[in-house]
Amino acid sequence: MNIRSLTRGDGVLIGAAVVLFIASFLDYISYKGLSADAPSAWDSLGNAIGTYMVGVIGAALIVLTRALPQPRKVLGLDVVQFGVAATVFTAWSFFWTIIDLGGVDAGAGLILGLIAALVLAGAAVAGPMVPALKAPLVGAPKPQTPSPYGMQHGQPGQPGVPGGYGYPGAQQPQYGGPQDPSQGAGQPFGAHAVAPQPQAPQQPEPQAAAPAAQPASDFAPxxxxxxxxxxxxxxxxxxxxxxxxxxxxxxxxxxxxxxxxxxxxxxxxxxxxxxxxxxxxx
Missing domain, CATH: 2.30.30.40 (SH3 Domains)
Structure with a gap:
């Protein structure tokens, strides 16, 4: 399951399904002037499973199917279609139940369940069509900028890292400077040092033409x-x-x-x- 494939509409579905599940534990109906405890939807499994849980299951089918890489089908129909039908059925059942209550009043669980069911059905139907609901729920991660090829942190040649031989900041060998005095210790006393003969300046060797630098690509992932x-x-x-x-x-x-x-x-x-x-x- 890829969490980044979820949309804002899927987020609304998840929130409405949670509210619908909580509403199933609240008072389903209330009696005026009576001190008896009002029943919840779970006192009658027909109301809890046939109304509340149908909407929750429908929302789960929609969200889980959209998060899969490939859509699943049952009997030639997309699983999302079954989920949308379940949410619409839940909203329709709540609407007619709250209209025809007879001599009792609607409890908090029934009123909250109707609101959650309407939001659930609206998000399921309008989610793929409304641009605001089609937007991704989680923002895209920033692609990491690759480091130069072959260069790792702490290697010589990087700023602030003491370089080895051939890198800036390294101790280079000195030419033409003062030599170690012990180098002339093996000559006889009074021997004249032979002056070095001047040599003709060497011609610089032609360097191979550097290959033309390829233009760097401006494309970034x-x-x-x-x-x-x-x-x-x-x-x-x-x-x-x-x-x-x-x-x-x-x-x-x-x-x-x-x-x-x-x-x-x-x-x-x-x-x-x-x-x-x-x-x-x-």
């Missing part, structure tokens, strides 16, 4: 989400889709490929997204 479901094609240029990018899920763009993007899915598959219009950057 980033997270994005698609507004509608779009196919992801193979990198070899074939038109066979290898995956489908779903709305509400964050994907990582790793490379620019012409007008498209090379994207990586949550399970590690990579492909080319040819249609990049309307994508949301993280």
């Amino acid at each position: 980033f997270w994005f989400a698609v507004p509608v479901a779009r196919p992801l094609y193979a990198e070899d240029g074939s038109q066979a889709p290898i995956a489908e990018l779903a709305p509400g899920t964050w994907y990582l763009a790793v490379e620019q490929r012409g007008p498209g993007l090379v994207a990586q899915t949550q399970d590690g598959r990579r492909g080319v997204l040819q249609d990049t219009t309307g994508i949301q950057r993280g």
Whole structure:
């Protein structure tokens, strides 16, 4: 289950389902002028399971199915459709129950359950259509900036780290400076030192032309989400889709490929997204 694939609509569903579950333990009905304890929905399993828990189960089906990489189907129908139908049924049952109570009053559990059921059904139906509810619930993580190749923290050559031979700040060998006095100890006393003969200046060797530096790419990996479901094609240029990018899920763009993007899915598959219009950057 990928938590980053949840949308704000899924967050509303989870919150409404929690409120609906809590409401099932409150007073279902109340009696005026009577000191008897008012029953809750769990005093009648038909009300608790047939009304309250149907809505909770419907919300769980919607959220869990949308969080899966591939949608699940039962009898040719998407599991989300069963969840939406369950939430609408719960709201419909609460509405007619609170209208036709007879000689009793609605308790806190029934009133709170009706409000939660209406919010639950509204989020289930309007979640895939309202842009505010389709937005991701969790923001996209920032991609880490890779360090230069082969350079690790604490190696010579980095600022503030004493370098070895050949790096700035290292103790370099001195040429032409004062030598150790002990070097002339083996010569006889009074021997004349032979003056060094002047040598012709050496011609500098032609250096190989440095290869032209390749221009650094300005592309930096980033997270994005698609507004509608779009196919992801193979990198070899074939038109066979290898995956489908779903709305509400964050994907990582790793490379620019012409007008498209090379994207990586949550399970590690990579492909080319040819249609990049309307994508949301993280």
